[in-house]
Amino acid sequence: MALSITVNAERREISATPDTPLLYVLTNELKLTGPRFGCGLAQCGSCSVLVDGVERRACVTPVAAVAGRAITTLEGLPAWHAGQTGAKTPPAMHPLQQALIDEQALQCGYCYNGMIIxxxxxxxxTPDPxxxxxxxxxxxxxxxxxxYPRIIKAIHRAARLMAGQRT
Ligand code: FES
Ligand code: FES
Incomplete structure (x- = not known):
């Protein structure tokens, strides 16, 4: 029987077997480019997604384990953030994405997905960590x-952005 999962508020029918890692479904079947394959062992975080608002390593999560749950990838993060704040229109980026740009926090960008998620x-x-x-x-x-030091600065900056304060 075909599985269906909900990704970025959209129900998607998938053909993968239930034990297929969620990451493979997101990247190979649904063609999403936010989550990335790094270690494949739940050690690096580059594959992270939110499942019902909680970060989860997609490389070691069987897709059947998240059927019926709300999966948010980097692509859906601005809309997820809008849902959190009650905004009618999603921003172009999550405030942390903007803050990472403002702080020039990233270099190659491979960790970007997991750091943002x-x-x-x-x-x-924790609005002001x-x-x-x-x-x-x-x-x-x-x-x-x-x-790491710039990522910490960017998270503080994002907290200020989210609080509506000047940076
Ligand atoms: S790819 Fe490294 S934690 Fe999933
Ligand atoms: S791995 Fe983090 S910027 Fe390169």
């Missing part, structure tokens, strides 16, 4: 370019 989850629960809270939340998201 995890950072967005953190900010949705401390350095320690950011470090704890982002622990487990690897940046081979070593941009």
């Amino acid at each position: 995890k950072g967005a989850e953190l900010l949705s629960k 401390t350095d320690a809270q950011i470090r704890k939340a982002m622990n487990g998201h690897l940046c081979r370019c070593g941009t």
Whole structure:
């Protein structure tokens, strides 16, 4: 029997077997380019998505485990954010995406997906996180370019943007 999953608020019928990793379905079948294959072992975070608002490693999540849940990828993050804030129109980018640009936080960008997904989850629960809270939340998201200090700055900047304050 064909499985269906809900990705970025859209119900999608898929042909993959139930034990197929969610990441393969998102990238190979649904052609989404936000989540990325890094380690394939739940170690780096580059494949992360939100499932019912909680970050999850798509590389080790069987697709059947998330049937009936709300899956949000990087592509759907602005709309997810609008849903969180009650805004009628989604912004072009999640505030953390804007903040990462403003802080020139990224280099090769390979970790970008996971950093944004995890950072967005953190900010949705903790609107004004401390350095320690950011470090704890982002622990487990690897940046081979070593941009961690700028990512922390960007998360603080995003928190201010979300609070409507000047940066
Ligand atoms: S590819 Fe999934 S955590 Fe590294
Ligand atoms: S910017 Fe290159 S891995 Fe993070």
